[in-house]
Amino acid sequence: MATTAEYGIGEFTFPRGWFMVGESPDATKKPIPLRYFGRDLVMYRGESGRVVVMDAYCPHMKTHLAKNDSSYIVMDGKQVEGDDIRCPYHAWKFGPDGMCNEIPYSPAPIPKAAKIKSYPVQEWGGLILMWHDEEDGEPDFQPHPLPEWDDPKWVNWKVDHLGVLDCHPQEIIDNMTDKAHLGPIHGSTNMEYFESECKDHVIRQLLAAGHRTLSDDVMTNDTWYTGPGILLSRMNGYYNSLMMICHTPIEDGQLRAWHGLTVEPPNHPMTPEDEEAVPAFQEGSKLALLQDFDVWANKAPCLSIMQVVGDGPFGKARAWYKQFYNPRKDAKKYQAKSNGHWVTKGTKRDPWEMDAAE
Ligand code: FES
Ligand SMILES: [Fe+2]
Known part of the structure; x- marks a missing residue:
């Protein structure tokens, strides 16, 4: 695996944006440890229903807030009170904003430094998303709306946990503009068109083709990332x-x-046919993604792509991705380099000139 610095993506190690850190049922009154963005974190659900994600270590003496089963505070089920969390070691209590609001044994004022970094969180489609930002700014975009989740005509997803990949997310983002892998990996056939589009924090792929894994008929796909961590694809x-x-x-x-x-x-x-076919379709979609995973899990880092005519606009996708690894004040600069719409030739609608002449 290679690092963000080795790919030359930007000054921050980890990108700015909304990221999944669990499913809604994972957040309960029992705080759990998480590890993302090179940090130890804790997550719990306060009594109001609010989900809280904060750094794991208490500022007093650096106790991990969620890795304790033997403190009486934990055993008595008293660790979460209201939306606050209590440290298992000396019982300091912290609000969901991470500020210490009680030191039960000390008559002195609470030190200003008695705080833990807490992150913006929201629930979306049964997932828990946290906002990560090395500059600690408020979110400047939101995940794409998901009206399907509350629509009884739609069968909601059950989340497939695909596990850990020793692979930089840059390699996953490259897939967005990768026209040439669609045939070999996914069995795309009869491609009608392949287009790419970047608009500020959104990158999009427009594709119409058959898909050997999912469907023989031509399917239209509109696939987009809203920020660097969440992809949706409408088929x-x-x-x-x-x-x-x-x-x-x-x-x-x-x-x-x-x-x-x-x-x-x-x-x-x-x-009854739908009852059988829908889970099979969900499984097929997962299998199609695992075909990409098979490559990602075993490839060497591609620090620069040997681009040839016929590849999709990889450079645009890589330029787009940089906006999330650099200070927010420079995001517009990276967007200006990537915003636009590209048609990749070699399809029925957009053949190479020599194909057209045949
Ligand atoms: S280490 Fe957390 S209260 Fe002392
Ligand atoms: Fe793919």
Whole structure:
């Protein structure tokens, strides 16, 4: 694996944006340890239902807030009170904003430095997302709206945990503009068109082709990242569907990934055929992604791509990705380098000139 610095992506090790760190049921009154962005974190759900993600170590004497089963505070189930969390060691209590609001045994004022870094969190499609920003700024974009999640006509995704990849997320992002892998990896056939588009914090791929793993018919795919960690792909065919892929850095050059597919069956309520076909379709979507994983899990880092005519616009996607690894004040500069729309030739609609002459 290679690091962000070796890829030359930017000054920050980890990108700015919304990232999945768990599923909604993972957040309970029992704080759990997480590790993302090279940091130890804790997550819990306060009594109001609010999910809190904060750094793991207490400022008093650096106790891990979620790796303790034997303190009486933990054994008595008293660690979360309201939306606050108490340290298992000396019982200092912290609000969801990370500020210490009680030192039970000390008559002196609470030191100003008695605080833990806490992160913006939201629940989206049954997932827990946290905002990561090395500059500690407020979110400047939101995940794409997900009305399908609350629509009873759609069968919601169940999340597939794809595990840890020793691979920099740059390699995953490269997939967005990678026209030439679609045939060999996914069995794309009869490609009608392949287009790429960058607009500020969104990168998009527009594709119409058959797909040997999923469908013989030509399917249209509209696939986009909103920020660097959350991909959605709308596929229209007999079953309309919306695929989610989330990936979150753990260490520099290592990530964890998840997949899910929500499906709109043509019949509501579903027919017995739909009941069988929908899970099979969800499984097929996961298998298609695992075909990419097989490559990512075993490849060497590609610090620069040997671009040839016929490849998609990899350079644009790499320029787009840089905005999240550099100070927010420079994001516009990277967006200006990547914003635009590209058609990759070698498809039915956009053949090479020599194909057209044939
Ligand atoms: S180490 Fe947390 S209260 Fe002392
Ligand atoms: Fe792929």
